[in-house]
Amino acid sequence: MDLIIFLSLVVVGYVAGSIAEKRHFASIRKREAELKNVLTFSARMPPPRDMNRDSVFVQGNVVISVDYFKRLSAGLRSLLGGRVGAYESLVDRARREAVLRMKQSAQDQGATHIFNVKLETSSIAKGNRGQIGSVEIFAYGTGLIP
Amino acid sequence: MIISNIEIIPGKRIHKHLGMVQGNTVRAKHVGKDLLAGLKNIVGGELTAYTELLNEAREEATDRMIQQAEAIGANAVVNVRYSTSSVAAGAAELFVYGTAVVLE
Numbered sequence: 259m260d261l262i263i264f265l266s267l268v269v270v271g272y273v274a275g276s277i278a279e280k281r282h283f284a285s286i287r288k289r290e291a292e293l294k295n296v297l298t299f300s301a302r303m304p305p306p307r308d309m310n311r312d313s314v315f316v317q318g319n320v321v322i323s324v325d326y327f328k329r330l331s332a333g334l335r336s337l338l339g340g341r342v343g344a345y346e347s348l349v350d351r352a353r354r355e356a357v358l359r360m361k362q363s364a365q366d367q368g369a370t371h372i373f374n375v376k377l378e379t380s381s382i383a384k385g386n387r388g389q390i391g392s393v394e395i396f397a398y399g400t401g402l403i404p
Numbered sequence: 405m406i407i408s409n410i411e412i413i414p415g416k417r418i419h420k421h422l423g424m425v426q427g428n429t430v431r432a433k434h435v436g437k438d439l440l441a442g443l444k445n446i447v448g449g450e451l452t453a454y455t456e457l458l459n460e461a462r463e464e465a466t467d468r469m470i471q472q473a474e475a476i477g478a479n480a481v482v483n484v485r486y487s488t489s490s491v492a493a494g495a496a497e498l499f500v501y502g503t504a505v506v507l508e
Binding site: 267376394400 | 408411415441444445446448449450451455458462486487488496
C-alpha cells in the first residue's frame with residue numbers, strides 16, 4: 259500500500275511538475291521579452307550623468323518548491339555526487355522570476371534602470387527530512403526614473 | 405522617507421549622517437497554509453502563501469526601520485541591506501538595516 263502511494267506521488271510529481279515547469283519557463287521567457295526595456299545592473303553606482311534623476315526602491319520575491327520526483331532524484335544524486343540538475347532548474351526559475359517581479363515593480367513606478375541589484379537566497383524550512391525543499395529568492399535594487 | 409540601497413540618493417545631497425537604523429521581524433508559518441504548501445510540494449511550483457508571508461514580513465521590518473529613522477529625524481535611509489535567517493524550523497527572521505541620513 260505504501261509503495262502504491264509512493265509511486266503515485268512520484269508519477270504525479272513528475273507529470274504535473276514538468277508541465278508546471280515548462281509553463282513557468284515559457285511565461286518567464288515571455289515576460290523577459292516584455293520587460294527588456296528595464297535594464298538591471300549589478301554596478302553599485304549609476305554613471306555620473308544619471309546622478310540627478312529620481313530614484314525609487316524596487317524589490318521582488320518568490321518562493322518555489324520542487325516536485326516530489328525531483329526531490330527523489332536529487333536525493334539519489336546526493337549519494338553519487340555531481341551535478342544536481344533538479345535543483346539547478348529550481349533556483350534558475352526562482353531567480354529569474356524574482357528579477358522579473360522586481361523589474362515589473364520598477365516599470366510600474368516608471369523606472370527604466372535598476373542599479374545595485376542584490377539577490378538573496380534563503381530557505382524558510384530547511385533541514386529535516388520530508389520537509390519542504392523550497393527556496394526563496396529576494397531581489398532588490400535602486401530604480402532610476404528618467 | 406526615501407530608501408535606497410546605494411550610498412547616495414541620486415539627485416539629492418546628503419547633509420548629515422545619523423547612524424545605523426534597523427528593523428526586524430520573526431514570522432512563523434500558518435498551520436493551514438503549511439498544509440496547503442505540503443500538498444503543493446508534491447507537484448512543485450510557486451508557494452504563493454509563503455511568497456506573501458515573506459513579503460509582508462519584509463514590509464513590516466522595513467516599516468520598523470523607517471519608524472526608527474523618523475524618530476531620530478532622518479528623511480532618508482541609504483545603503484539598505486536585507487538579510488534572512490531561519491531561527492527555528494518553520495520560522496524565519498527578516499532583518500533590514502541601513503544608514504539614516506538627512507537630505508539637503
